[in-house]
Amino acid sequence: MFTPRVAVASLSGESDAEWARAAASHVGAAFLGGIAIDETAQEAAKELVARDRSEFITDDPTGFIAEQLAEVDAADAPDIFAAVNVRATTADPIGDAAAVCADHGAGLEINAHCRQDELCTVGCGEALLRDTERLVEYVETARAEGARVGVKVRTEVSGVDLPTLAATLADAGADWIHVDAMDSEAVVADVVAAAPDLFVVANNGVRDRETVREYLDYGADAVSVGRPSDNPEVLRRVRAATDEWFTEQTSRADSDDEREATV
Known part of the structure; x- marks a missing residue:
């Protein structure tokens, strides 16, 4: 889906076009956002700002996405x-945002991740993980607009059985799943096995060669960097480790082919 197999992950209120441009020489993808794209989600975001969290607050979320x-x-x-991470409480604004993304050759990433109470209470973020029917509707709505x-x-x-959910999302037309592994890194392998057609991006604690190799060894197709995504040294280190791992896989595959050819 992208190369190099390193991305920078959305950080609410911080991950904008300028941030993506700054990382571009080190990565193959940038997930902008998260952006609340309907009125209810925006009100929840304002509550987060009131307690000193950084958020993108705009009266015209779709226009803001287009500008970025x-x-x-x-x-x-x-x-x-480029993909835009969005939060929504209904499917209609998902379609509007997806249409803009499609026009720019960009992707739409549905946020079923944020765990702040303000967002979960209105049905955004990780609340979507427990509402498979609505999450599938969001994926299908975005897909209908031509967006990845x-x-x-x-x-x-x-x-939440994440591998089962991943398979359901693949059937609905999702192209990728972006897994914040928390302290359960091995779940990445279960997701890969359950939904082999999804491009799996692994996230959480990606900082160095050791963390990169752990996720890629579990079968992830790519890794993403979160909090230190504005640190060029971290991005260079992660990029080097990722390139090294994929080079090793190619060399191993070539050796296997040569061995089979001589049998």
């Missing part, structure tokens, strides 16, 4: 796959 993607498009930087679509999720949510 246009800035990424116009940047004098390496091409990257993914879902950001987290592990360790009570009552």
Whole structure:
């Protein structure tokens, strides 16, 4: 879906076009946002701002997405796959946002990840993990607008079987799943096994060679960097480790082919 197999992950109120451009020389993808795209989600975001969290607050979320993607498009930087992480309480604004993303060749990432009470109370964020029917509706709505679509999720949510959910999202037309592994890194392998057609991006604690290799060894297709995504040294280190791992896999596959050819 993108190369190099390193992304920078959305950080609410921080991950905008300027942030994506700054990371572009190190990564293959940038997930902008998260952005609350309907009135109820925006009100919840304002409550978060009132307790000193950073959020994107705008009266025109769809216009804001278009502006940000246009800035990424116009940047004098390496091409990257851009996607916009969004929060919504109904499907209609998902379609509007997805149409804008499709126009820019960008993807839409549905936020089923944030765990703040204000968001979960109105049905955003990780509340969606327990509402499979609505989450599937969001994926299908975005897909109908021609956008590539993914879902950001987290592990360790009570009552949620993430591998089963991943398979359901793949059947609904999702292209990728972005897994915040928390302290359950091995779940990435279960997601990969359950939904082999999904591009799996692994997130949480990605900082160095050890963490990169752990996720890729579990079968992730790519890794993403969260909090230190504005740190070029971390991005360089993660990029080098990722490139190294995939080079090793290619060399191993070539050796296996040569061995089979001589049998």
